[in-house]
Amino acid sequence: MRLMLTGARGQVGWELARSLLPLGEVLALDRAACDLSRPEALAARVAELAPDVIVNAAAYTAVDKAESEEALATRINGEAVGELARLARARGALLVHYSTDYVFDGSKSTPYLENDAVAPLNAYGRGKLAGEQAIAASGCDHLIFRTTWVYAARGGNFVRTMLRLGAEREALRVVADQIGAPTWARNIADATAQIVAQAMRERCEGRFESGLYNLAGGGETNWCEFARTIFDEASRVLPAWQRKVTTVEAIGSGDYPTPARRPLNSRLDQRRLVERFGVALPDWRVALVRCLEELGER
Numbered sequence: 050m051r052l053m054l055t056g057a058r059g060q061v062g063w064e065l066a067r068s069l070l071p072l073g074e075v076l077a078l079d080r081a082a083c084d085l086s087r088p089e090a091l092a093a094r095v096a097e098l099a100p101d102v103i104v105n106a107a108a109y110t111a112v113d114k115a116e117s118e119e120a121l122a123t124r125i126n127g128e129a130v131g132e133l134a135r136l137a138r139a140r141g142a143l144l145v146h147y148s149t150d151y152v153f154d155g156s157k158s159t160p161y162l163e164n165d166a167v168a169p170l171n172a173y174g175r176g177k178l179a180g181e182q183a184i185a186a187s188g189c190d191h192l193i194f195r196t197t198w199v200y201a202a203r204g205g206n207f208v209r210t211m212l213r214l215g216a217e218r219e220a221l222r223v224v225a226d227q228i229g230a231p232t233w234a235r236n237i238a239d240a241t242a243q244i245v246a247q248a249m250r251e252r253c254e255g256r257f258e259s260g261l262y263n264l265a266g267g268g269e270t271n272w273c274e275f276a277r278t279i280f281d282e283a284s285r286v287l288p289a290w291q292r293k294v295t296t297v298e299a300i301g302s303g304d305y306p307t308p309a310r311r312p313l314n315s316r317l318d319q320r321r322l323v324e325r326f327g328v329a330l331p332d333w334r335v336a337l338v339r340c341l342e343e344l345g346e347r
């Protein structure tokens with residue numbers, strides 16, 4: 050089996066490049082090798098690589114910057130995704146893609162189900178929604194995983210930002226009214242590999258059905274509690290990390306102005322994934338400790 054992987058140097062892409070290895074030949078492409086800001090160039094790349102599966106881990110993920118670059122964000126997260134989907138459809142390949150909790154406005158009082166009404170609050174969310182819709186419209190065989198609050202030992206993410214700030218400053222202010230579940234990129238990648246293996250068997254047997262699935266860490270928290278947990282666990286398992294922060298003040302979103310609005314409720318109900326694939330990601334605290342331990346081994 051030939052698996053074309055885009056965004057191979059991103060948080061999820063980096064982990065996928067390893068997790069997908071047992072499935073076949075992984076054709077891992079970074080931004081230079083496959084640039085989604087040029088959708089018109091994708092057809093030649095796909096023809097050349099002849100993949101059975103296209104795993105799209107590339108995305109424009111700078112949420113605040115997207116407010117002033119919506120056209121570019123939407124070209125990458127919407128138009129290019131539609132082009133990949135049409136190319137997958139034309140050659141009978143399976144498309145695996147990731148989307149986000151930011152397709153929702155966060156006004157629901159319980160965790161979001163896959164078929165809840167979407168209403169993105171920001172440009173990034175609108176572009177990601179356009180990508181989801183383009184895939185559905187293409188008619189290709191696909192799996193879309195909506196994930197949330199992704200972090201990893203490498204790349205730009207909240208955990209690494211907090212480790213940096215917590216070693217520099219005595220006091221931090223972090224929003225406590227946005228709730229969700231941190232998700233370790235490693236867990237996303239491992240779950241993806243297991244699910245793709247199952248999906249390819251189902252396709253051989255002619256009983257595969259495309260679908261959209263929530264895929265997020267277990268449990269729930271808010272950004273402030275997440276930050277405090279990062280500091281407590283890092284103090285315990287990362288001896289080389291010099292903790293300076295003593296106070297993490299819980300604030301409201303209104304006290305932390307950003308260009309992009311963010312949903313207050315980012316919780317994604319995991320039941321559909323469990324029922325269809327028997328896959329559930331570990332509790333966010335367990336995954337965080339594993340990731341920090343790995344950072345400490347470097």
Ligand SMILES: NC(=O)C1=CN([C@@H]2O[C@H](COP(=O)(O)OP(=O)(O)OC[C@H]3O[C@@H](n4cnc5c(N)ncnc54)[C@H](OP(=O)(O)O)[C@@H]3O)[C@@H](O)[C@H]2O)C=CC1
Nearest residue numbers: 056058059060061084085086107108110147149196197199
């Ligand atoms: N990060 C998060 O919190 C969340 C992410 N997601 C989704 O999960 C998926 C994976 O995200 P994640 O790994 O966290 O994101 P990252 O930002 O870590 O990685 C994205 C990768 O895409 C690459 N990229 C950016 N622009 C282009 C382009 N024009 N052409 C090709 N590649 C490009 C980046 O390249 P370069 O390294 O050169 O910048 C980077 O390697 C995405 O679909 C994202 O929308 C969903 C919910 C939460």
Ligand SMILES: Cc1cn([C@H]2C[C@H](O)[C@@H](COP(=O)(O)OP(=O)(O)O[C@H]3O[C@@H](C)C(=O)[C@@H](O)[C@H]3O)O2)c(=O)[nH]c1=O
Nearest residue numbers: 110112149150151197198199207222223224272305311
């Ligand atoms: C650095 C910092 C952030 N914050 C807040 C801002 C924001 O509400 C929250 C998290 O900050 P981030 O910049 O990591 O948030 P953000 O980049 O919006 O994270 C999102 O990324 C995209 C790609 C997604 O798809 C989402 O699931 C989500 O993970 O913490 C503070 O309150 N204090 C701080 O010191």
Ligand SMILES: [Mg+2]
Nearest residue numbers: 110111112206
């Ligand atoms: Mg971010």
